[in-house]
Amino acid sequence: MEPGTTPQPNPTVLDSKVPDGPIADLWENHKFSMNLVNPSNKRKFEVIVVGTGLAGASAAATLGELGYRVKAFTFHDSPRRAHSIAAQGGINAAKNYPNDGDSVHRLFYDTVKGGDYRSREANVHRLAEVSVNIIDQATAQGVPFARDYGGLLDNRSFGGAQVSRTFYARGQTGQQLLLGAYSALMRQVAAGTVELHNRSELLDVVLKDGRACGIVTRDLLSGEVTPHSAHAVVLATGGYGNVYFLSTNAMMCNVTAAWRAHRRGALFANPCYTQIHPTCIPASDDFQSKLTLMSESLRNDGRIWVPSGAGDGRAAGDIPEGERDYYLERKYPAFGNLVPRDVASRNAKTVVDAGHGVGPLNNGVFLDFAAAIERDGHDAIATRYGNLFDMYQRITGENPYTSPMRIYPASHYTMGGLWVDYHLMTNVPGLYAVGEANFSDHGANRLGASALMQGLADGYFVLPYTIGDDLAGLLGDSVVPTDDPVFTAAVAGVEDETGRWLSTNGSRSVDHFHRELGRIVWDNIGMARTESGLRKALSDIPALRDEFHRDVRVLGSADTLNQSLEKAGRVADFFDLAELMARDALEREESCGGHFREEHQTAEGEAQRDDDNFSHVAAWEWNGPDTPQTRHVEELTFDNVALSQRSYK
Amino acid sequence: MSDTISVTVKVWRQNGPDSPGGFETHPQQISIDASFLEMLDLLNEQLNDRGEEPIVFESDCREGICGTCGVMINGRAHGPQKATATCQLHMREFADGDEIVIEPFRAAGFPVIRDLAVDRSPLDHIIESGGYISVGSGAAPDANLTPVPKDAAEQAFDAAACIGCGACVAACPNSAAQLFTSAKVGHMALLPQGQPERWSRTEAMVDVMETYFGSCTNHGECHEACPKEISLDFIAYLNRDYVRAKVKNRALSGQR
Ligand SMILES: Cc1cc2nc3c(=O)[nH]c(=O)nc-3n(C[C@H](O)[C@H](O)[C@H](O)COP(=O)(O)OP(=O)(O)OC[C@H]3O[C@@H](n4cnc5c(N)ncnc54)[C@H](O)[C@@H]3O)c2cc1C
Numbered sequence: 001m002e003p004g005t006t007p008q009p010n011p012t013v014l015d016s017k018v019p020d021g022p023i024a025d026l027w028e029n030h031k032f033s034m035n036l037v038n039p040s041n042k043r044k045f046e047v048i049v050v051g052t053g054l055a056g057a058s059a060a061a062t063l064g065e066l067g068y069r070v071k072a073f074t075f076h077d078s079p080r081r082a083h084s085i086a087a088q089g090g091i092n093a094a095k096n097y098p099n100d101g102d103s104v105h106r107l108f109y110d111t112v113k114g115g116d117y118r119s120r121e122a123n124v125h126r127l128a129e130v131s132v133n134i135i136d137q138a139t140a141q142g143v144p145f146a147r148d149y150g151g152l153l154d155n156r157s158f159g160g161a162q163v164s165r166t167f168y169a170r171g172q173t174g175q176q177l178l179l180g181a182y183s184a185l186m187r188q189v190a191a192g193t194v195e196l197h198n199r200s201e202l203l204d205v206v207l208k209d210g211r212a213c214g215i216v217t218r219d220l221l222s223g224e225v226t227p228h229s230a231h232a233v234v235l236a237t238g239g240y241g242n243v244y245f246l247s248t249n250a251m252m253c254n255v256t257a258a259w260r261a262h263r264r265g266a267l268f269a270n271p272c273y274t275q276i277h278p279t280c281i282p283a284s285d286d287f288q289s290k291l292t293l294m295s296e297s298l299r300n301d302g303r304i305w306v307p308s309g310a311g312d313g314r315a316a317g318d319i320p321e322g323e324r325d326y327y328l329e330r331k332y333p334a335f336g337n338l339v340p341r342d343v344a345s346r347n348a349k350t351v352v353d354a355g356h357g358v359g360p361l362n363n364g365v366f367l368d369f370a371a372a373i374e375r376d377g378h379d380a381i382a383t384r385y386g387n388l389f390d391m392y393q394r395i396t397g398e399n400p401y402t403s404p405m406r407i408y409p410a411s412h413y414t415m416g417g418l419w420v421d422y423h424l425m426t427n428v429p430g431l432y433a434v435g436e437a438n439f440s441d442h443g444a445n446r447l448g449a450s451a452l453m454q455g456l457a458d459g460y461f462v463l464p465y466t467i468g469d470d471l472a473g474l475l476g477d478s479v480v481p482t483d484d485p486v487f488t489a490a491v492a493g494v495e496d497e498t499g500r501w502l503s504t505n506g507s508r509s510v511d512h513f514h515r516e517l518g519r520i521v522w523d524n525i526g527m528a529r530t531e532s533g534l535r536k537a538l539s540d541i542p543a544l545r546d547e548f549h550r551d552v553r554v555l556g557s558a559d560t561l562n563q564s565l566e567k568a569g570r571v572a573d574f575f576d577l578a579e580l581m582a583r584d585a586l587e588r589e590e591s592c593g594g595h596f597r598e599e600h601q602t603a604e605g606e607a608q609r610d611d612d613n614f615s616h617v618a619a620w621e622w623n624g625p626d627t628p629q630t631r632h633v634e635e636l637t638f639d640n641v642a643l644s645q646r647s648y649k
Numbered sequence: 650m651s652d653t654i655s656v657t658v659k660v661w662r663q664n665g666p667d668s669p670g671g672f673e674t675h676p677q678q679i680s681i682d683a684s685f686l687e688m689l690d691l692l693n694e695q696l697n698d699r700g701e702e703p704i705v706f707e708s709d710c711r712e713g714i715c716g717t718c719g720v721m722i723n724g725r726a727h728g729p730q731k732a733t734a735t736c737q738l739h740m741r742e743f744a745d746g747d748e749i750v751i752e753p754f755r756a757a758g759f760p761v762i763r764d765l766a767v768d769r770s771p772l773d774h775i776i777e778s779g780g781y782i783s784v785g786s787g788a789a790p791d792a793n794l795t796p797v798p799k800d801a802a803e804q805a806f807d808a809a810a811c812i813g814c815g816a817c818v819a820a821c822p823n824s825a826a827q828l829f830t831s832a833k834v835g836h837m838a839l840l841p842q843g844q845p846e847r848w849s850r851t852e853a854m855v856d857v858m859e860t861y862f863g864s865c866t867n868h869g870e871c872h873e874a875c876p877k878e879i880s881l882d883f884i885a886y887l888n889r890d891y892v893r894a895k896v897k898n899r900a901l902s903g904q905r
């Protein structure tokens with residue numbers, strides 16, 4: 001390790017608890033070897049599920065159906081609003097309905113490769129296996145997937161996959177899948193197996209003798225801080241893409257639940273693995289609040305270019321063909337505009353940084369449909385992309401049929417998250433993490449249409465089995481009473497914190513600091529990272545954090561709906577996370593997937609992995625505020641997929 | 650690009666469900682490229698800087714799909730632009746010098762929580778009463794076992810596109826939730842998977858709806874306000890199914 005980076009007290013090698021055996025039979029055999037809780041005993045167990053997006057709603061509904069007593073929490077006003085609702089493109093499954101050569105093994109292989117060989121083989125294989133059940137489940141719930149004229153389900157190829165394995169529901173796949181999971185959840189609420197707590201925010205995870213025994217929440221309407229106990233706690237609280245401030249994530253997405261668990265001992269894995277999506281509408285001004293994703297499918301027909309000359313201020317139509325640089329087609333003749341997300345994003349950054357950016361703020365590249373319209377006609381393009389073109393026009397006021405779209409990469413998804421073992425349990429016994437909140441299956445880069453698959457796999461088909469194995473050993477144990485000192489101390493801690501924000505009496509809003517933090521993270525821990533940039537982030541972030549804690553202004557009181565107060569705690573956690581992202585990125589002296597260190601690239605400018613030294617998961621342990629965290633590792637072995645260098649030339 | 654307009658924002662402030670409310674007026678200079686909610690973000694930033702509490706309003710996805718946002722803008726739910734949720738509205742829809750009156754969704758079923766935020770949980774209670782197909786995880790047959798005619802799937806989707814924003818209720822002179830309920834009932838009644846529980850679902854959902862919301866008298870304002878343009882046909886479909894459900898459920902209960 002480099003001098004001067006991290007003191008590392010007692011780093012350990014983590015045990016993923018993956019059972020032995022041939023990979024194709026692991027999960028099947030393991031299901032048989034796990035302990036079961038018999039049906040009449042399930043009601044003796046209480047389980048807390050925090051988050052009701054795809055992962056949480058599916059988990060809570062399924063656990064309720066099985067007979068566990070479930071308490072589900074969301075800070076939204078309804079489970080139906082979770083960020084999952086915004087997913088557009090689709091969900092992968094190895095159904096092989098099109099008969100084009102897909103299989104569980106191929107989906108497994110593609111996911112491991114797409115993740116640039118930084119994920120755990122056993123988990124990914126299980127994901128590919130249960131993917132087929134998800135489509136059955138969702139269809140039975142009434143999810144209106146696209147169908148062909150024979151009435152059977154339709155598939156498309158997505159994100160450069162060589163087979164058509166993506167199921168979709170217009171451009172609203174996430175919405176329809178979430179409404180399915182939400183309806184299953186509401187059925188259990190009606191049945192009395194799930195107790196639903198809307199507008200309740202988790203602000204602490206509570207441990208007793210090293211085991212998770214409950215949580216502390218704040219009611220966002222009344223401000224009441226309440227302890228809740230259970231035999232197990234499941235976090236399904238989504239990703240942390242909003243650490244960049246500007247992202248395609250919904251406004252309320254944040255890291256707080258995972259981070260509070262981290263502060264109580266749960267390891268946080270691979271925080272530097274973030275995905276920057278290439279096709280988003282560029283920011284239009286300083287007041288921009290979030291960025292909008294334009295579907296990746298647009299790259300099937302749109303050609304990406306910038307003016308060849310730097311600083312060319314002319315309108316697209318005035319730039320002659322000979323003065324345009326179709327840089328992806330030029331650099332990657334084989335894949336052209338369809339190179340993977342990370343490659344497309346990085347190249348956009350390179351040309352914009354070199355002064356070729358377009359638009360009023362010079363912060364975009366063109367995505368041009370002129371050739372496609374000329375080839376296929378206006379109507380064909382309108383049928384394919386009409387909705388997206390309308391959406392673009394509504395936001396920018398520009399007509400993409402007559403002038404090219406402007407796009408630029410934006411933070412979209414986070415592969416890092418709470419470290420979990422094969423059972424989806426964190427290193428804290430009794431504490432689980434599912435969906436985007438865990439680090440699990442996507443390695444250093446997630447393939448399109450695989451997040452919905454993972455969230456629902458975890459919730460419907462994995463956690464409900466694995467949690468029983470752990471709970472079976474607790475039969476007869478009652479939950480820790482909520483007047484136990486561990487709970488009263490946690491409640492007091494949360495109340496102290498809210499009090500502190502309200503009495504800081506500074507001068508700047510929470511959003512102001514979030515925006516400034518986002519700039520630092522975007523500039524230094526974004527699409528391309530360097531040692532000097534990361535070191536700069538490591539000095540800028542704590543400095544801004546100090547200012548934040550000294551100078552933030554949160555008005556109003558704690559006993560009412562107070563959105564600034566809610567945000568203050570979330571942004572505080574983003575500060576700590578951002579610092580850890582920089583540390584993680586600095587210590588990972590290689591490039592892989594979404595983590596691109598400029599010092600580590602091939603002669604052609606592609607990500608250069610260092611499998612000898614970094615074929616592992618980095619999982620960080622919290623050692624208290626202002627104290628460097630400890631970097632633990634889980635070694636990754638690839639027995640079923642041969643490691644290779646990705647190439648898209 | 651980036652032309653700026655001056656508008657006068659008259660916004661409803663109310664501290665809590667039982668507090669009296671009233672309008673506050675703020676002049677705003679704003680780029681026409683800003684979204685409507687970004688205009689409110691900026692206003693909140695200014696209020697905070699002046700030591701006044703920001704205006705409470707809700708939003709999340711800001712792309713018209715989660716149904717979290719929603720206010721009355723100049724008397725219209727989600728404002729002037731057709732098929733557009735509040736979060737998708739941009740300031741270029743307004744002119745220099747405009748007065749913009751912003752109020753919470755107003756409906757008996759949606760009590761005000763604070764400022765522009767209202768409680769729409771009765772919509773969840775309607776779903777809870779039957780807005781699902783009872784299939785436990787793992788119990789589903791192969792997805793292609795039951796072909797669904799493409800037309801039926803498409804029509805079901807037209808209903809399923811509802812985002813649960815409640816604009817239909819806010820726009821209705823009777824505060825009825827017929828459009829929302831009919832969308833959910835229609836979505837499931839149009840699919841083969843929804844048939845086994847069709848009649849019990851319809852009756853249960855309508856009955857719960859009526860405990861929270863007013864009666865539909867076919868004004869059609871709901872459709873005008875709906876960001877997803879849910880068709881009024883679904884209300885007709887719901888009414889017909891409800892009558893049939895009443896008859897069938899009575900007949901069935903005689904057989905119990
Ligand atoms: C614009 C966009 C498009 C996408 N399109 C696709 C796609 O086409 N295909 C695909 O596979 N993936 C897609 N993704 C990614 C995918 O949508 C997400 O990764 C996935 O939905 C995350 O689901 P989740 O259940 O883990 O978390 P979420 O849906 O984010 O749910 C988090 C839940 O946790 C709750 N919560 C969070 N913190 C707390 C707290 N402290 N206390 C209480 N509750 C809390 C929230 O209320 C919410 O219910 C897309 C993402 C974006 C941004």
Ligand code: SF4
Pocket residue numbers: 810811812813814815816817818828829832871874875876877878879
């Ligand atoms: S029917 Fe339309 S207006 Fe009513 S809740 Fe659904 S989307 Fe909103």
Ligand code: FES
Pocket residue numbers: 707708709710711712713714715716717718719734735736737812
């Ligand atoms: S904020 Fe999601 S629909 Fe408007």
